[in-house]
Amino acid sequence: MSEHITKIREVLAETDMVLGWTASGAGGVAAPARFHTAEEAAAAVFDSTCVHNLAVHLPRLKGRTVGIVAKACDARSIIELIAEREIDREQVRIIAVNCPAVLDVKAIWSRYGYGARVEDDGSELRVNGEMVDRKTFVQAKCANCTESKFASASASERLKLSEDFKSMSVEERREFWRDQYGRCIRCHACREACPMCYCRDVCIMQTTDPHWTGGGIDAGEAEMMQLIRVNHLAGRCTACGECERACPVGIPLMLLMEEQNRAIKEMFDYRAGIDPEAKPPLLTFDIKGDAWGDA
C-alpha cells in the first residue's frame, strides 16, 4: 500500500487534490475520499471494496487540477468525459491501479448482514472470518472485463439474471420491468452515480419549466425516467455499472445498458470510453448522413 500512497503524493505535488479511497467507509469497507495534503494521503487504500467510480466527481471539479485513482472501467468514463469535452485532459492526472475485480458488497451484506466484515488479501476472501468463494461475489461487470482475471468466471446470481433476461420475450420483459419499476422511488441515485450524467441541475427529469415529465412517483413515471436516462446514454455509457450499484431498491438497471451497448456496438461499431479522440455516434452531426465522415 505504501507504493500506492507514494504515487498519490507524487501526483498531489502537481494537482489541487487526488480522488481516491480510504478504509473508513460505512460498514467498514472502502469509501471515496479527497486527499489535499501528503498527510491526508497516508489514509489511502485500494482493494476489492473500492467499488465506486470516482470519475463522477470530475465534472463537479471543473477548473481545478485533479488526480484520480482509476480502475480500468473507471478510466473508460474519464476517457469518455474527455471525448465529450466535458473535462480538460490537461487538468486530470490518472493514477491507474491494477484492479483485482471488485466485489458486489451489497450481495455479500444481503447474505451475511449489513456490515459483515469483508477481508480480502488478494487471494483469500473472508466474510466475518470465514472463507467464501470469490466467484459468487465478484461484480457482474468484472466477469465481462477483459482486464480481469475473473473474466467469465463469476458465478453470481446477477450474472445469471443477465443470461435469463436475454432469452425473455418482449412481453416477458415488459412484465419484468413493470414489476421492477414499481419500487422505484425516483431518488435519482442512478443518475447521480453516473459519471456521464453531468447535466446536474438542468436535468430534463426534474425541470419545472418546461415540465417535461410528470412529478408522480410510480411505475409509469419511473419507466419514462429510465427510458430517457438510457436514451441519453446511448453511445456514452461506459458500462461501469454504477447506476445499478447505487440503486437502493435493487433494480437491475445494467440490463438496459447492456442491451443498448450491444446495439450501439452492432450499429456503429463503437464502444464508449476507448478513444479520447473518437466521435461518439450520437454526438456526431453530419448533413450528408455519413456518421463517420470528416465533414
Added chain:
Amino acid sequence: MRFISGENIPELLESFSAGGSVVWAPRELTGSGGTVLFERWQTGDPIDLEHFSSLSAKDVVLPRTEKLFGYTYAFGGGGLGTSGLGGPSVGGLGGALGGAPGEKLVIEPAPPEPPTVLFGARACDAKALNVLDALFNNPEGSGYKDPQYQSRRDALTVITLACTTCDEACFCSSFGSGNAEKAGSDIILYPADGGLLAEAVTKAGEALLAGPLFEETQMSPPPLAETTRIEGLESLEKKLPGIFDDMDFWQRISERCISCGFCTYGCPTCYCFNIHDEMKGDREGERQRTWDACMFALYTQETSGHNPRPTLAHRYRNRINHKFSYYPENQGMILCTGCGRCIRGCPAGLDIRDVLSEALKESSKEQ
C-alpha cells in the same frame, strides 16, 4: 402477555384484510438482489420478518404520491364556481388554476382513507410516526394539522416487531429508549419459539389481542438487541448554529456525497414534499403531493433563478441542521430515530454517525 403461533400469522393478516383494512407488511421482492420493502399485503403474499427493510414504512402516512384533489374545467354557468372544497382558499385556488370567464371549475375531493394496518414495523419506524405527529397532527404545538396526514394516522394500527438482532448501521440507542421504544405502536411483537409474543400498548392494541388467534402465555420476552449509542446528540440543537457558517467544515464532511435523494427517501422521518398539478389533456387533472428531497438542487431553486442553497455542501448542512437543530427547536424532538437506512443505502458510503461525531467535535472546538 399474548402469543400467536407462526402458522396463524397469515390468518391474522387475512382477518385484517377481510375486515376492510389495507395491510402493509415487509416482503423480499423477487429479482431485487434481496431488497426487503414494506408493500401492500395480499392474500398469499410471503412476509419477511427477519431482514431489515431498505426503505422505511412512512408510505402509510406519507404516500410517495398522493392525490390531494382532482379538478375539471366545465363550460357553462356564470363565472368561476367551485364545489367540494370549503373555506376562503377556494377563490385563490380557482385563480391559481387560471379558469377563464364562463368556465366552471369542479373540484373532486380525494377519497377517504381506508383503515390501515402496518404489520412488522420496527421501533424506529413506529417512533418516527410519533416524531411526524409533532408536526403534522399537532394543532396545539406546531399549529399544523394536515388533514390528509391526520386521516391516515387516525385510521392506522401499528404492529411493531421488537428487534432481538440488529446490524452495524443501527443506532437507535442514541435516542430515548432505543429499540425498547413503545411510542407510536399499538402492539409490540417479540420473537418466540414457534410464533410471536404480543404485548398491547394502546386500547386498540388490547382489543386486537383479545381475538381468537391469540392465546395467553407465561413466556417472557427475549432480550432486545444492543445498538450503537452516540452520546450527546441532543446537544447538537444548541451546538449546530455555532458552526453554521463554517463552510469549510460542511464542504469537508459532504465531499463524498453525490447529491442523490436516497438518504431522505429511505428515511422514516424525512417528510418534505412537493405539490404540483398533473394535467390529463387540457380540461382535467389532479393536484398531487409527492416526496421531495432537500438534497436536490431544485428543491430550493427560486423562480428568479436564485438558489439560497447553491452547493451540495449548503444542502447537506441543511439536512443535518433540520434533523438535529431546527426540528428539535421547533417541535421538541430530534428528526431521526437511528434506523440506519441512510447509512446502509448510501451509494457513496457516507455514514451520518461520522458526520454527527465530527459536528460535535467541531462545535466544541469553536465554542
